[in-house]
Amino acid sequence: MWKFTFLKGIWEQEDIINNILVESDTNYEGGITINSFNILIGGEAGQGLKTVSHILGKALYRMGFNVFTSRDFMSRIRGGHNFDKVRFGSEDIIGPADEVDIIVALNEETVVRHRDELKEDGVIITEKKDAGGENVVEIPAGKIAGEINPKGINTVYLGALIKILGLDRNECEKVIAEFFEDEGIVDDNYRLLEQGYHEVEERYEVAAPGNNEKRIYLDGKDAIGLGAMAAGVKFYTAYPMSPSTGIMNYLAGKQRDGGPVVEQAESEIGAINMALGAAYGGVRAMTGTSGGGFALMAEGMGLAGITETPLVVAEIQRPGPATGLPTRTEQGDLQFVINVSQGEFPLVVLAPRDQEDAFYQTFRAFNLAEKYQLPVVILGDQFLVDSSRSVEEFDFESLEIERHLLSPAEQEGEYKRYEITADGISPRAYSGQLPGQTVLVDSDEHDEAGHITESAEVRKAMVDKRMKKMDRLREEDLQEPEYTGREDADYLLAGWGSTRGPLLEAQKLLTAEGISAGVLSFADVWPLPRQELESRTEGVVKFITVENNATGQFANLVRQETGIKADNEILKYDGSPFSGKEITRRVKEVITQ
């Protein structure tokens, strides 16, 4: 029997038979310790995978573990093959892992598809006895559930899993009680959990680290929603589109808790124009979509640009073009978002690097949008919004809402919405704010008062005024990427947005193999901060970009903005996110070329 115990902050693997303690390498090539345990729960759509992974993830988090849960599911309501991965351990878990310690197979297909990912000493929990291998733990989940509640097969497996891990099922019961509203269903799930628990034997002895008071466990969509709430968003309107819809779900549920009014628009075109009207009316407004919907919003982005109306748009990428892979992940919209809409106008694109960053960047987006009177895009992806992670509790004390509105007392004479100023930022008042004054905005080129014009002189002055806002933004508000690694690292890996976690894990793995690599992780992608890029690429053996697309859009952007050409581009566009191990393997491939 293999036994995992939690000891002195690291996982150790104990061979009971030989009574020898060996350090767990969790099967990473080269014997590197990433102190985590990885569980894959697979089955059909409709079997309650999301429910069971949520309950498991939250219970583990409450036991004091750090948890990372990622989701891979098909665009359908029933059937197909979906799986969630729950990775947990004592250290900060920042991304998914490839190899799996335990497979919880709610159907046969899960075993067939994922058996190769199972570690040598891993365990498969399934109903089918002939799944193969001595590591199969059989459980008659269907029969048990049939006697209690046929919909609750997932909870039977959860009970078995908890027992196999040697964990207390108490925390799962608490989450179940919170999760289900109906008391009868809660009772059913208690019984299902208990039956599953008693059906199997302990395999591991995983000791829970204790409490997790200073941490919270949430996914990227809720982090974006909460960031918007903290920023005082008053109106959110969107058209449902995976994987962005979760933001609207979260905010709609908070309307009575001081959240925004939420309206499902008739289309993405309706959504962005409605949000702009609300912003013109003086409130913080937001919309959200994925690439396809953003394509419909393109003209509205230009409208925000020329009318200088503050707007925050969440663009949560999925693989395109057109309908693409609706529920999978990709970073294929970077250049599209930066270059959205006809004509030239300033905008800001922020790509949150993880669930914690998603909260702070969303908050920041609202301040930037109002300070510079322009659209700010939160460029996320399915991997960011559908993955849950335990992160440090958000620091609300550090947040300050800055609205940059003209105060009526400051206004002398006739108000001009587009008054030419030294930094290009005109005093902003909203419609109805200044007694006796009106606010006029126009999608046509306009003069200082907002009136339509075709004067060449005014046109040039207005373009200059709008573009000039970027100068101040570059000086005062642009955030350089985060650098992790030794100052004299041989290799520089650069990524943007949600690749941060896998990149940092790769950096650890590479270091342990004697490969010195540093990681530059970008959240501000437009305008692109240049200082770190210019200094960190100096003298490295290789500069390698890592991104979830087929054409190296970020590498192209870096070259366009700095003239620096990546020596290698590590690209992935199969709809799934990188793991740290995959990046490690591919870095090793390119550096030996």
Added chain:
Amino acid sequence: MSRQEVTVSKETAWCPGCGNFPLRKALAGALNELELSPDKVAMFTGIGQAAKMPHYLNVNGFNGLHGRSLPPAIGMRMANHNIKVIVESGDGCTYGEGGNHILHNIRRNPDLTHLVHDNQIYGLTKGQASPTTGEEMRTPIQTEGINAAPLNPIKFAVGMGASFAARGFVGEMDHLQELIKEALNHRGYALIDILQPCVSFNKINTYQWYKERVFHLEEDGHDPSDYDEAFRRAREWGERIPIGIFYREEKEIFRDRFSRLGDTPLVEEATSPGAARELIDDFR
């Protein structure tokens, strides 16, 4: 402080004799009669000659995108219901490019006044067919006549359950001004489809053409609270064209459906990041 008057500008980009002039006069007259001051009125328009209206009246203005005059007006109503909202644009912008928005905003029943300058032609792009152009018309594009049946905006609006549906005619300015006043006083979505000639590009539907056909519904004994009768009258178009209020009904407006919204406009609500802090407990 005495109330500011709604005034009109001298310069416009409209053709001499354009129906937009009497329409603007009727609108300014209605706003002044109702004592609505310019800073408490916001006008949302799309693109086209009609959509230039906010440049020629001294009210708040949002001259947005082609077809998109309605959505920002809804956003404005959400932000601040103390501002009177007027949506204005032409027949192409409203019923063509903006068709989806009018469909769904009739369902929403937001409290706003929607004035559609219906000259049955595209003016600014020089004479192509609009959704309301008669089938007999030939244009440089529709060289053999219009290949789709014209939209009847009143039939559409009444059929969709609009809470106020009316037709006006710029050749009867006093009547139009009264209609606009009724629409501004209506609590809910009020559509006025306003017949107006395009002196440059529509040689069929002239002042004379309309004058020979229009008659007043109210003088014809029409009861605007009778839905079935409204629908029957809405179908009248041709030798006789009814103008006036086809249908009017008080019903729940859009913002009534949000328990989140109270008397204080969203724009006046105080906000601090700390207000969201306790929501963090959901994630423990």
